[in-house]
Amino acid sequence: MELAILLLIRSFRKGNFSLYCQSLAELILYFFANNNTNYARWLPIHLRDMVTLKEKHPKLAQEFESGKFVVHKSSREFSGMAIDQAHEQANAVIKGDGGAIGVTEDPAALRRWMVAGPQVSHLVVQ
Numbered sequence: 596m597e598l599a600i601l602l603l604i605r606s607f608r609k610g611n612f613s614l615y616c617q618s619l620a621e622l623i624l625y626f627f628a629n630n631n632t633n634y635a636r637w638l639p640i641h642l643r644d645m646v647t648l649k650e651k652h653p654k655l656a657q658e659f660e661s662g663k664f665v666v667h668k669s670s671r672e673f674s675g676m677a678i679d680q681a682h683e684q685a686n687a688v689i690k691g692d693g694g695a696i697g698v699t700e701d702p703a704a705l706r707r708w709m710v711a712g713p714q715v716s717h718l719v720v721q
Contacts, residue, residue, distance in 0.1 A: 596625045610662025610675045616645050685716040 599621040606615035619642045626634040648656040658664075665675035668684075676684075 596622075599625065607665050607677050608673045608675050610665045610667070612645075612659045612662070612664055615664065616642060619645070685713055 599618055602614060602618035603622065605611070606618055619638060623635070623638050623642065626638060645659075648659065662675065664678075666678055666681035667675050668681065
């Protein structure tokens, strides 16, 4: 299981889509074995969608194969990260500055934050 997880991390870091699909296929068994119901239920569906991407959406498949299924925050090799991890890092920049406190209580403020959040995060980093 550890090797499968390390392969998944490597697929993100290198932006290797075929390795991503391969590592997901290996991990599915462990989710069933460990009784992780939601992952065991939905990961096979996600994997099927990724594997059939070439037939259903060839242009998107080509982009994913070129490594655009991950975020590269720098030009260094082995520096790609999963999109949700990049979002969490951007959110941490905003929250660390005190800009996101209470935003979820006001729907209009939440929409503004969702739209402007990445730009604000970029400005805070600069």
